[in-house]
Amino acid sequence: MMLAAFANPVFDSQSNFRELLQAMARPAVPRTLPVLPPAPAPAAPAAMAIVLTLCDATTSVWLQQPEDEVVRHLRFHAGLKLADRPQDADFALITNPASMPPLDAFACGDMRYPDRSASLIIQLAAINPVAAGGAGNTFAGPGIRDTETVAIDGLPADFWQQRAALAALLPLGIDLFFVAGQQVLALPRTTRLLEG
Amino acid sequence: MTYNFAFLDEDTKRMLRRALLKAVAIPGYQVPFGSREMPLPYGWGTGGIQVTAALLGPDDVLKVIDQGADDTTNAVNIRRFFHRVAGVATTEHTAEATLIQTRHRIPETSLREDQILVFQVPEPEPLRTLEPREAETRTLHALADYGLMHVKLYEDIAQYGHIATSYDYPVLVDGRFLTSPSPIPKFDNPKLDRSPALMLFGAGREKRLYAIPPYTSVESLAFDDHPFEIQRWEQQCELCGSGESYLDEVVVDDRGTRMFVCSDTDFCSGHRMEAQA
Amino acid sequence: MYVAVKGGEQAIARSLELLAEARRGDTAVPELELAQIRGQLRLGVARVMQEGSLYDEELAALAIRQAAGDMLEAIFLLRAYRTTLPRFGYTLPLDTTAMRVRRRVSGTFKDIPGGQVLGPTYDYTQRLLDFDAAVAAEVAPADVPLPSDMPRVLDLLDAEALIERIEPGSDPEPVDLTREPLMFPADRATRLQNLSRGDEGFLLGMAYSTQRGYAESHPFAGEIRMGEVDVRICPEELGFAIEIGSIVLTECQMINQFHGGNGVPPQFTRGYGLTMGEGERKAMAMALVDRALRCDELAEPNHAPAQNQEFVLSHSDSVEASGFVQHLKLPHYVDFQAELSLLRTLAAQHATDAEEQPLSAAGGQRS
Numbered sequence: 148m149m150l151a152a153f154a155n156p157v158f159d160s161q162s163n164f165r166e167l168l169q170a171m172a173r174p175a176v177p178r179t180l181p182v183l184p185p186a187p188a189p190a191a192p193a194a195m196a197i198v199l200t201l202c203d204a205t206t207s208v209w210l211q212q213p214e215d216e217v218v219r220h221l222r223f224h225a226g227l228k229l230a231d232r233p234q235d236a237d238f239a240l241i242t243n244p245a246s247m248p249p250l251d252a253f254a255c256g257d258m259r260y261p262d263r264s265a266s267l268i269i270q271l272a273a274i275n276p277v278a279a280g281g282a283g284n285t286f287a288g289p290g291i292r293d294t295e296t297v298a299i300d301g302l303p304a305d306f307w308q309q310r311a312a313l314a315a316l317l318p319l320g321i322d323l324f325f326v327a328g329q330q331v332l333a334l335p336r337t338t339r340l341l342e343g
Numbered sequence: 344m345t346y347n348f349a350f351l352d353e354d355t356k357r358m359l360r361r362a363l364l365k366a367v368a369i370p371g372y373q374v375p376f377g378s379r380e381m382p383l384p385y386g387w388g389t390g391g392i393q394v395t396a397a398l399l400g401p402d403d404v405l406k407v408i409d410q411g412a413d414d415t416t417n418a419v420n421i422r423r424f425f426h427r428v429a430g431v432a433t434t435e436h437t438a439e440a441t442l443i444q445t446r447h448r449i450p451e452t453s454l455r456e457d458q459i460l461v462f463q464v465p466e467p468e469p470l471r472t473l474e475p476r477e478a479e480t481r482t483l484h485a486l487a488d489y490g491l492m493h494v495k496l497y498e499d500i501a502q503y504g505h506i507a508t509s510y511d512y513p514v515l516v517d518g519r520f521l522t523s524p525s526p527i528p529k530f531d532n533p534k535l536d537r538s539p540a541l542m543l544f545g546a547g548r549e550k551r552l553y554a555i556p557p558y559t560s561v562e563s564l565a566f567d568d569h570p571f572e573i574q575r576w577e578q579q580c581e582l583c584g585s586g587e588s589y590l591d592e593v594v595v596d597d598r599g600t601r602m603f604v605c606s607d608t609d610f611c612s613g614h615r616m617e618a619q620a
Numbered sequence: 621m622y623v624a625v626k627g628g629e630q631a632i633a634r635s636l637e638l639l640a641e642a643r644r645g646d647t648a649v650p651e652l653e654l655a656q657i658r659g660q661l662r663l664g665v666a667r668v669m670q671e672g673s674l675y676d677e678e679l680a681a682l683a684i685r686q687a688a689g690d691m692l693e694a695i696f697l698l699r700a701y702r703t704t705l706p707r708f709g710y711t712l713p714l715d716t717t718a719m720r721v722r723r724r725v726s727g728t729f730k731d732i733p734g735g736q737v738l739g740p741t742y743d744y745t746q747r748l749l750d751f752d753a754a755v756a757a758e759v760a761p762a763d764v765p766l767p768s769d770m771p772r773v774l775d776l777l778d779a780e781a782l783i784e785r786i787e788p789g790s791d792p793e794p795v796d797l798t799r800e801p802l803m804f805p806a807d808r809a810t811r812l813q814n815l816s817r818g819d820e821g822f823l824l825g826m827a828y829s830t831q832r833g834y835a836e837s838h839p840f841a842g843e844i845r846m847g848e849v850d851v852r853i854c855p856e857e858l859g860f861a862i863e864i865g866s867i868v869l870t871e872c873q874m875i876n877q878f879h880g881g882n883g884v885p886p887q888f889t890r891g892y893g894l895t896m897g898e899g900e901r902k903a904m905a906m907a908l909v910d911r912a913l914r915c916d917e918l919a920e921p922n923h924a925p926a927q928n929q930e931f932v933l934s935h936s937d938s939v940e941a942s943g944f945v946q947h948l949k950l951p952h953y954v955d956f957q958a959e960l961s962l963l964r965t966l967a968a969q970h971a972t973d974a975e976e977q978p979l980s981a982a983g984g985q986r987s
Contacts, residue, residue: 384942527954
């Protein structure tokens with residue numbers, strides 16, 4: 148039997164969107180998604196919440212692990228177009244980040260239209276706050292008053308080097324949503340990882 | 344026939360929401376979007392209305408201002424529209440609002456992190472009066488080639504001794520995109536810089552959205568020997584006595600006598616109440 | 621004593637009452653019925669449907685009545701209504717060759733297969749005000765019924781390879797301008813879509829300018845036809861096309877001289893116009909402007925306003941233009957105050973400069 152989507156599509160997607168917007172506007176700060184829909188594995192409920200909030204028949208989505216049940220679920224509830232190749236995707240759902248494609252496999256826009264670029268939804272085991280002086284990733288950029296520090300684990304070893312290389316192309320780039328449990332954290336292309 | 348919550352259908356809201364997220368991710372860049380025909384005329388706030396409709400939820404408290412005032416007819420009409428199609432609570436108090444839609448002003452009261460300011464934008468392209476062709480201005484933005492604007496401002500100085508732009512004064516957002524702050528007086532430009540509140544801009548007729556995220560550098564263009572300056576008045580507000588707010592000049596009799604009063608009506612009445620307390 | 625401008629809410633409520641009263645007029649005179657507007661003001665209904673982008677005679681009639689006959693306001697009402705309507709499907713391309721023709725004229729051949737058919741036209745009315753219009757006209761039946769299929773005049777030229785050929789089915793999927801923003805450069809399908817929604821008066825003026833030297837235009841009215849065309853859809857679950865109704869259309873194909881260029885041999889080229897309902901003036905104007913906008917593709921000099929696609933397409937829409945022109949009546953006193961301050965500063969500067977250099981030539985150039 149197919150799982151349900153949002154119980155109240157209008158209001159559930161509205162309240163989730165507001166958190167996604169604040170997440171994008173205040174990078175590297177985890178926020179709580181208020182309503183999580185059911186999600187067939189390997190998609191996590193928080194990732195499904197983002198897809199159902201933002202995607203429909205006019206967006207193309209690339210699934211790292213296109214299991215039949217997820218595909219059926221997304222086609223039925225969101226009427227999605229699935230992208231065969233990462234470079235064709237408006238959104239990509241990364242369910243196994245350790246083996247995700249390199250970031251430059253995704254569209255980063257063109258100079259006149261840098262918005263024609265991919266948004267990645269990356270599922271993590273956890274997003275951990277970092278106590279003062281603890282080890283983590285420290286970020287700065289638009290939306291961040293001073294700096295923000297958070298621990299983002301489970302990514303390919305050279306993930307941050309790949310992302311730093313993309314920064315040379317600004318304003319081209321790709322935008323990232325990390326999800327874990329009920330949390331979402333965004334890193335738009337303009338957010339810089341500070342050294343050490 | 345009944346309309347969807349906040350008038351727009353869900354496909355349209357998703358389209359707007361995707362565009363808004365890209366706008367925030369690329370500060371100051373104008374994202375083209377499939378602007379819909381709204382039941383209010385183009386040029387009267389259809390861009391701001393669409394952004395507000397994409398944001399609005401039942402828990403929001405909405406404030407709408409035009410020229411800084413809540414009771415100007417167009418502000419009243421937009422507030423009426425959202426009350427009718429979304430049934431949300433409305434307020435005239437800046438501090439109580441979660442969402443503020445504005446035309447031509449930024450409130451005097453400092454905004455907070457939990458507030459969003461939505462601007463109505465007639466012409467999103469700051470270079471448009473200098474270069475009417477969209478294909479050209481897109482290229483200039485791609486190259487960050489803003490020489491045209493610098494030349495224009497410099498010619499002002501050469502001709503008049505001043506930069507002759509008093510509103511819609513161009514800004515550079517995050518050091519990258521030349522951006523129109525919408526036709527706010529340049530008095531309000533400093534409030535754009537590193538604002539705690541997210542600021543979203545909607546141009547319905549021109550079909551563009553853009554954003555200034557919180558805590559983002561917003562620099563008003565200037566030259567070393569001609570630094571950016573805001574308007575100042577010798578007068579104070581005759582109603583509340585404020586010496587730091589933007590003043591409207593009002594003609595009070597047929598001999599042309601003037602009085603100066605705050606343009607931000609909520610700020611003015613709050614200031615008067617404080618004075619009385 | 622100054623009182624802050626208050627009472628916007630009440631002023632709007634009173635204004636709406638006055639508007640309702642003014643729209644209704646003398647209550648001793650019966651209210652217009654929608655059937656009267658549909659039946660007796662059909663050309664107004666057609667224009668509102670066309671520029672409102674919604675084929676619905678009843679709603680167009682309602683909009684005209686609500687707008688008290690202001691066509692642009694009625695168009696705006698219809699557009700605002702259609703904006704949130706869901707899309708149930710997309711029709712197959714309409715086939716105007718299979719039009720059940722009620723009018724069809726050509727300016728290029730004296731006689732054409734199927735004949736010239738005047739149909740209902742104002743062309744030869746002599747424009748005398750008719751004080752006895754209340755008397756119903758009687759229509760004599762035609763001696764010979766019109767053929768059900770009339771070949772297009774331009775297809776006759778096509779057989780001789782004298783006119784550019786446009787392969788059916790070679791068009792890309794068109795952009796829906798009511799869902800996607802207009803981007804430049806715009807392809808021909810997108811331009812035509814914009815023109816078909818464009819204001820008739822604007823297009824007429826633009827088209828006229830191409831005839832007066834503001835473009836390389838040497839047009840002939842190849843064919844104008846008006847009549848009913850079937851509308852078909854092909855639902856995915858059925859897998860074959862079904863007819864869902866028919867609509868009245870006016871189509872104009874202009875033929876333009878072309879001396880060759882951009883690798884294209886000398887031949888006649890086409891300008892195309894299409895409107896819903898009877899809209900001949902608009903269809904003809906659209907065809908002229910369409911042809912003018914093809915200048916880049918045909919490597920013609922691009923110097924006239926009607927050839928400039930950003931100029932034409934950005935300013936053709938009456939709802940956009942009317943809104944922005946009329947927004948000037950909204951309060952602008954914050955910006956006006958900013959301009960007042962600036963002007964006072966500049967004027968003071970000017971006065972100081974004039975005192976300092978009364979005879980300076982540089983001072984005289986200031987403005």
